[in-house]
Amino acid sequence: xxxxxxxxxxxxxxxxxxxxxxxxxxxxxxxxxxxxxxxxxxxxxxxxxxxxxxxxxxxxxxxxxxxxxxxxxxxxxxxxxxxxxxxxxxxxxxxxxxxxxxxxxxxxxxxxxxxxxxxxxxxxxxxxxxxxxxxxxxxxxxxxxxxxxxxxxxxxxxxxxxxxxxxxxxxxxxxxxxxxxxxxxxxxxxxxxxxxxxxxxxxxxxxxxxxxxxxxxxxxxxxxxxxxxxxxxxxxxxxxxxxxxxxxxxxxxxxxxxxxxxxxxxxxxxxxxxxxxxxxxxxxxxxxxxxxxxxxxxxxxxxxxxxxxxxxxxxxxxxxxxxxxxxxxxxxxxxxxxxxxxxxxxxxxxxxxxxxxxxxxxxxxxxxxxxxxxxxxxxxxxxxxxxxxxxxxxxxxxxxxxxxxxxxxxxxxxxxxxxxxxxxxxxxxxxxxx
Amino acid sequence: xxxxxxxxxxxxxxxxxxxxxxxxxxxxxxxxxxxxxxxxxxxxxxxxxxxxxxxxxxxxxxxxxxxxxxxxxxxxxxxxxxxxxxxxxxxxxxxxxxxxxxxxxxxxxxxxxxxxxxxxxxxxxxxxxxxxxxxxxxxxxxxxxxxxxxxxxxxxxxxxxxxxxxxxxxxxxxxxxxxxxxxxxxxxxxxxxxxxxxxxxxxxxxxxxxxxxxxxxxxxxxxxxxxxxxxxxxxxxxxxxxxxxxxxxxxxxxxxxxxxxxxxxxxxxxxxxxxxxxxxxxxxxxxxxxxxxxxxxxxxxxxxxxxxxxxxxxxxxxxxxxxxxxxxxxxxxxxxxxxxxxxxxxxxxxxxxxxxxxxxxxxxxxxxxxxxxxxxxxxxxxxxxxxxxxxxxxxxxxxxxxxxxxxxxxxxxxxxxxxxxxxxxxxxxxxxx
Numbered sequence: 001x002x003x004x005x006x007x008x009x010x011x012x013x014x015x016x017x018x019x020x021x022x023x024x025x026x027x028x029x030x031x032x033x034x035x036x037x038x039x040x041x042x043x044x045x046x047x048x049x050x051x052x053x054x055x056x057x058x059x060x061x062x063x064x065x066x067x068x069x070x071x072x073x074x075x076x077x078x079x080x081x082x083x084x085x086x087x088x089x090x091x092x093x094x095x096x097x098x099x100x101x102x103x104x105x106x107x108x109x110x111x112x113x114x115x116x117x118x119x120x121x122x123x124x125x126x127x128x129x130x131x132x133x134x135x136x137x138x139x140x141x142x143x144x145x146x147x148x149x150x151x152x153x154x155x156x157x158x159x160x161x162x163x164x165x166x167x168x169x170x171x172x173x174x175x176x177x178x179x180x181x182x183x184x185x186x187x188x189x190x191x192x193x194x195x196x197x198x199x200x201x202x203x204x205x206x207x208x209x210x211x212x213x214x215x216x217x218x219x220x221x222x223x224x225x226x227x228x229x230x231x232x233x234x235x236x237x238x239x240x241x242x243x244x245x246x247x248x249x250x251x252x253x254x255x256x257x258x259x260x261x262x263x264x265x266x267x268x269x270x271x272x273x274x275x276x277x278x279x280x281x282x283x284x285x286x287x288x289x290x291x292x293x294x295x296x297x298x299x300x301x302x303x304x305x306x307x308x309x310x311x312x313x314x315x316x317x318x319x320x321x322x323x324x325x326x327x328x329x330x331x332x333x334x335x336x337x338x339x340x341x342x343x344x345x346x347x348x349x350x351x352x353x354x355x356x357x358x359x360x361x362x363x364x365x366x367x368x369x370x371x372x373x374x375x376x377x378x379x380x381x382x383x384x385x386x387x388x389x390x391x392x393x394x395x396x397x398x399x400x401x402x403x404x405x406x407x408x409x410x411x412x413x414x415x416x417x418x419x420x421x422x423x424x425x426x427x428x429x430x431x432x433x434x
Numbered sequence: 435x436x437x438x439x440x441x442x443x444x445x446x447x448x449x450x451x452x453x454x455x456x457x458x459x460x461x462x463x464x465x466x467x468x469x470x471x472x473x474x475x476x477x478x479x480x481x482x483x484x485x486x487x488x489x490x491x492x493x494x495x496x497x498x499x500x501x502x503x504x505x506x507x508x509x510x511x512x513x514x515x516x517x518x519x520x521x522x523x524x525x526x527x528x529x530x531x532x533x534x535x536x537x538x539x540x541x542x543x544x545x546x547x548x549x550x551x552x553x554x555x556x557x558x559x560x561x562x563x564x565x566x567x568x569x570x571x572x573x574x575x576x577x578x579x580x581x582x583x584x585x586x587x588x589x590x591x592x593x594x595x596x597x598x599x600x601x602x603x604x605x606x607x608x609x610x611x612x613x614x615x616x617x618x619x620x621x622x623x624x625x626x627x628x629x630x631x632x633x634x635x636x637x638x639x640x641x642x643x644x645x646x647x648x649x650x651x652x653x654x655x656x657x658x659x660x661x662x663x664x665x666x667x668x669x670x671x672x673x674x675x676x677x678x679x680x681x682x683x684x685x686x687x688x689x690x691x692x693x694x695x696x697x698x699x700x701x702x703x704x705x706x707x708x709x710x711x712x713x714x715x716x717x718x719x720x721x722x723x724x725x726x727x728x729x730x731x732x733x734x735x736x737x738x739x740x741x742x743x744x745x746x747x748x749x750x751x752x753x754x755x756x757x758x759x760x761x762x763x764x765x766x767x768x769x770x771x772x773x774x775x776x777x778x779x780x781x782x783x784x785x786x787x788x789x790x791x792x793x794x795x796x797x798x799x800x801x802x803x804x805x806x807x808x809x810x811x812x813x814x815x816x817x818x819x820x821x822x823x824x825x826x827x828x829x830x831x832x833x834x835x836x837x838x839x840x841x842x843x844x845x846x847x848x849x850x851x852x853x854x855x856x857x858x859x860x861x862x863x864x865x866x867x
Contacts, residue, residue, distance in 0.1 A: 255455060343802055346818055358454040362822040368757035369821055376799055 001034045002112070002124070002131035002138075004076040006067065011076050011291070012235060013207075013318040014151050017183075018127055020210050022065055024390035030397075033119040035112050035134070038069035068115050072108050073097055074130060077235065080163050102165050109133035113141045123147060123397045129154070129166055132173030139176065145400035147393075148177040149205075152239075153190050156313040159238040171195050178400050181205050181393070183316040184337020190315075205392045206341050208384040209321035212298075228259050228364045231304035231328070233297070233319055234311070236267030241310035241333065241350045243269075243276060248310070250280045251357035256364060259285065264300055266291040301326035305370065306363045310350050311336055320345065324381040329373035331359050341384075344376035436614075436671065437680050437720040437728070438711060439638065441577070441600065442687035444482070445507040445543050446474055447792035449813050450823050458829045464784060469813065471517045478518035481691035486524040488690075488704050493533045500708040501533040501719045504687070505577050508541030508561050509790055511568065522568065529569045535721040536565050538573035538596065544789035545579060545753060547587060548740075549767040555594070557786065575600070575722040579791050581640065581684070581743040582750065585736065588619035592635035598726035600684060603639035604741045604748040613639040614678025616729045620736035636726045637735065640684040640743060644670065649685040653698035661699070664706035672714050679732070680725055684743070745800075753794035758821040763794060765828050769835065776838035785831055788824070796820035 001022065005015035022032050073086050083101040098104030116124065116138030125147045126135035132148060139146040154162040154170055174180055174195050180202045182188040188202045230249070234240040242263060249261040263273065263286060270288075277286040292300055301307060307323035307330045314336035321338065323330050324345075332339050333350040346363070348355045363370050451466035492500040506525070514521040528534040540546055541561035546554040558576075565571050576591045577600040591599050603613030618634040647667070651657045659666065674681060686693065694700040711717050720728070744752040754760050766788060773785050797817045814820040 251456075343816070344799070344818075345816075347815060354454055354456055355452075358456065358826070359822060361455050362825065366758070366761065366821070366825060368761040369818060372756055372758050372799065373818060 001032050002126040002135050003034060003036050004074075004128060004130050006034060006036050013316065014076060014128060016318055016322075017151060017207050017316075020208060020386040021390055021393065023210075024208075024386035025393060026065055027387065028390055028394055030390075030394065033066045033068060033115065033121065035068045035070065035115055035131075037072035037074040037108060037130075066119075070108060070111055070115075072104065074104060074108060076130075077157065077237070078130070079158075080165055100165075102169075105130065105133050105169065109137040113137040116142050122401050125149060125393070125397075126173065127151060129170040129173060132169050132176075136173065136176050145178040145404050146176060147179050147181060147396060147400065148173045149181040149183075150174075150187055150191060150315070151183055152315045153187065153194065155190055155194055156187075156315055157237065157239050159312050177201075178403075179203060179396055181396065183207055184340055186335070186337045186340060187315040203392070203396055205389045205396075206337065206384075207316045207318050207321070208386040208389055209318060209325050209381060210386065211325055211382060226258050228256075228305045229262055229303055230259060230360055230364075231262045231264065231300060231307045231323075232310070233264040233292070233300065233307065233323075234309070236263070236265050236269040236273050238269065239312055239314070240265075240267075241312045242273050244310040244312075244350050244353055244356065245308055246273065246276050246280060246282070246286070247353040248308075248356035248360060249286065250282050251353060252360050252364075253282055253285055255357075256361055257285075259360075259364060261286045262289060262300065262304065263287070264289040264292045264297075297322070298326055301328050304328050306331060306360060308356070308360065309333055309336065309338075310348075310356065312350050314338070321381050321384050324374075324377040327374055327378055329363060329370060329377055331356065331363070342377075342380065344373060344380045346373065435716050435718070436675050436678060437718055437725060438671065438683065439503070439680055439720055439722055439725050440501075440683045441503040441505065441537065441722060442685060442689075443505050443577075444510050444687045446470070446477065446510045446513050447543065447790045448509055448513070448787045449473070450793070450827065453823050453826050453830075455826055455829075458826055459833050462784075462830055462834060464827050464830075465787070466813075470513060474513045474517040477688060477692050478514070478521045480696070481688050482514075482518075482521045483524060484696075484701060485687065485690040485704065486521075486528060488701060489534075490524075490528055490531070492705065492708050493528075493531045496708065496712060498531065498533045499712055499719060501535075501721050503535040503537055503575070503722050504528075505537035505539050507539060507543040507790075508564055509543055509787065511564060526569060529571060533721075535575070535723055536569055536571050536573050537600070537722065538562060538565075538576045540579055542786045542789050543579050543791055544786070545582070545763070545791050545794065546789060547578060547582070547590075548750070548754075549763070550770055551590065553767075553770055557789075558594070574598075575638075575726065580752075582740055583619075583637075583737060583742070584740050585619045585621040585738065587740075588635055588637060588737075589621040589623070592623075596635060598636040598638055598722055600638050600682070600722070601640070601735075601737075602741050602743040602748055603642055603682070606748070607735050607737055607741060608639075611733060612678050613641045614674060614681055615732040616680060616725070617733045617735045618731045620734050634731065636729070636731060638680065638682050638722060638725060639735070640682050642743070644681060645683045645685050648683070648700075648703070649689045649693065652689075652694050652700055652703065662703065664703055664710040667703075667707055668710035668713065671711050671717060675714070675716055679729055680720075744795075751800065752798050753791055756797070756799050756817075758799075758817070759794050759797045762797060762821055762824050762828075765825065769828070769831065772835050772839075773831070776835055776842065778834075778838045781831070781834055781838060788827065788831075793820070793824055797824070 003018045007015050007019045022034060025032060080101045087097065098107045112134040121144055123145055124135050124138050126132055127149045128151050135146055154166045174197050180191065180197060182191055182202050182204050184206060185204055188204050191197050191202055192199055232242055232245045236242050252259055274288060277283045301323045307328045309317055309320055309332045311333045312335060314333060317332060317336045317338035320330050320332050320342065331346040334347050335350050339347050346359045348359060448465045449469050450464055453464060489502060538558060539561055540554065540557035541564060542557055544557060546557055562573060565573050574596065575598045576596045578587060581600060581602045583601040588599055617637040617639060619637055623634060647662060652662055654660060671681060690700050690704055740750050741748050742750060754763060769785065773782055796812050796814050797820045799817050802817060
């Protein structure tokens with residue numbers, strides 16, 4: 001399995017999804033070799049990585065997940081510009097890594113194919129574009145079926161301004177795959193429309209959430225009793241719609257000033273968002289926490305009276321499930337995969353800031369609404385269990401392995417047939433001769 | 435002898451428009467005229483007009499041996515008047531045959547009884563007057579919104595002078611007994627100065643099995659009786675002969691052409707079923723008032739908790755089952771005294787249109803995930819949206835109440851000032867004289 005990131009080093013839903021899925025697959029006795037790039041940046045916090053690895057190795061539940069890390073400055077959610085920037089920063093590595101994003105991805109692919117050879121796998125499963133060239137190489141090397149799992153397309157990440165290099169890599173991966181997994185019908189539709197892939201090649205497998213037994217020491221959390229908290233948690237990129245969150249916040253505050261808007265996350269739009277808050281004159285009512293990890297995330301969710309996911313284009317939206325799992329009601333963008341499968345949530349079009357503000361105000365004002373959303377949402381989210389998507393993946397693997405066997409058998413039959421034919425010809429020739 | 439009593443409910447709510455917090459105090463247009471018009475016309479064409487025609491033909495064809503009752507809510511009537519007046523005309527034609535009876539209900543198809551008897555009675559009177567004015571017909575039989583019923587309600591309706599009331603033949607009330615006999619409800623009748631047992635209000639119980647065979651199961655291909663033919667249905671009716679006196683078939687009129695589409699053959703069924711039933715000499719159709727006049731009470735039902743004809747539970751949970759529904763209900767009705775005091779007719783009318791039970795039904799969260807009948811007839815994407823819209827509107831209503839009271843006070847002041855001025859002028863005059 002090829003991924004970009006794996007907890008605790010992760011910056012988005014992709015890492016969370018890979019973690020949940022592999023853990024659930026492992027429970028079903030699937031052996032996994034998980035290949036991730038290990039960046040220079042995470043080298044500085046290598047103790048965390050090592051820790052994670054040790055932890056995984058010690059924990060018997062993960063005994064058949066092997067993590068393979070490949071040195072590369074590739075990092076999740078990277079763009080061509082990001083790559084140039086990172087490369088410039090660490091110029092002493094310049095001979096080691098590719099000249100541009102494309103080259104680096106190809107270089108990475110060359111290295112990883114060796115792992116594929118050694119691992120003796122039955123299926124290759126790759127998560128999102130960064131891993132596709134590596135996965136394609138692995139497929140060529142091992143002649144094993146390839147599954148590409150689309151957690152987000154370039155169109156989602158860039159709000160319809162795709163980077164050509166990344167788009168090409170995505171499309172190639174989808175073309176060369178034996179099966180594509182999309183995290184929602186919303187994403188499936190994008191794949192059909194933008195990448196010209198036939199619908200029957202795509203299976204939809206919705207994500208799930210890990211239900212930890214969360215014990216919060218709520219009493220330790222100090223929150224002004226009259227102030228309500230509305231939370232945004234996600235990367236500060238154009239995809240996640242933090243700007244719409246601010247526009248709605250402005251409208252809310254005009255009617256109810258006792259609300260604190262918390263923005264948790266970092267990203268290329270961070271300074272822009274901070275400036276926007278100032279420009280809207282609500283800076284004193286908006287708190288930026290930066291990027292949160294681990295327990296802080298759960299703590300933040302449970303502090304909030306409402307979690308808002310205003311994404312412009314969200315293939316799934318695991319954070320929604322995490323919020324509900326932490327007993328926090330959610331207001332989500334209709335432009336998301338999770339809104340296909342989640343009922344007990346408020347939903348809005350991301351651009352409809354009036355409705356967004358309207359619904360935020362209602363949750364803060366009517367305790368009955370808050371409780372109903374919270375309790376029913378929690379009941380519903382319990383059913384989103386990683387074993388379900390894992391089961392679907394296993395079915396897909398089985399079909400592919402079966403098909404692969406048949407193909408190989410046919411090939412051998414063909415070879416035998418052609419051998420047989422040539423024998424016949426020889427015989428005929430012989431008989432002619434005779 | 436079996437008497438078959440058919441009653442059809444005709445109702446359309448005034449659906450609300452997408453009213454946000456930013457409309458409060460700025461805009462008091464609550465109802466979605468466009469959507470209501472669209473739905474009203476659609477249902478008129480798909481259901482009311484073709485079904486009325488079939489019923490009229492049946493009455494003529496059978497020389498009045500086929501007959502049926504309707505209960506038409508005021509909200510539906512108003513919308514017909516606005517958007518499809520031809521529907522009212524076609525009901526008038528039915529009324530002229532004398533083979534059709536109109537029942538009494540709350541004009542606003544409301545849950546008012548659950549909050550205030552005073553408000554409840556007012557709405558019944560408004561409806562009664564509308565029936566008199568439009569059809570020249572004074573309803574004598576009562577049916578409460580969604581067949582909501584209990585002992586106390588029966589007693590109260592009796593005190594209003596009705597001879598019969600309709601109710602759901604719910605299993606947990608009947609405990610294995612037949613719904614096909616006239617019942618009375620178990621209440622102490624001395625308050626109504628009615629000591630004679632036989633004068634108690636008669637309860638007509640819906641035979642839900644035979645009713646729902648048409649209303650819900652007719653087009654269900656998974657059902658082992660599918661396809662349901664008129665002959666088969668008539669044979670079920672004939673089988674009851676000897677085991678019952680009255681078969682009450684109660685259903686939404688929208689069953690014909692709207693819930694069950696024309697392509698399912700529902701109209702053909704409606705045309706043939708009465709003819710098939712009438713082939714048996716012991717069967718006859720009767721109106722609820724005829725049933726009440728002819729049949730004696732044979733049994734008593736004891737209903738403490740409210741029953742209704744909704745969902746499997748047959749209780750109030752479709753409208754008041756969760757916290758948001760109860761909260762919206764409470765907020766709405768706690769305005770009663772203040773809003774009546776404003777004497778603002780338009781404001782009161784709009785407040786009453788918000789009482790229509792459908793608004794609470796839309797907020798129902800049970801079965802929400804299964805996408806069943808609640809969702810199909812729901813103009814909202816979610817029950818939470820229904821709640822938010824409704825509560826926003828109540829906020830605006832509150833502002834209007836306050837303004838109306840201020841105006842009333844000001845007018846009172848002006849009048850008093852005027853009076854004082856007039857009086858002082860009079861005094862002046864006297865002085866001059």
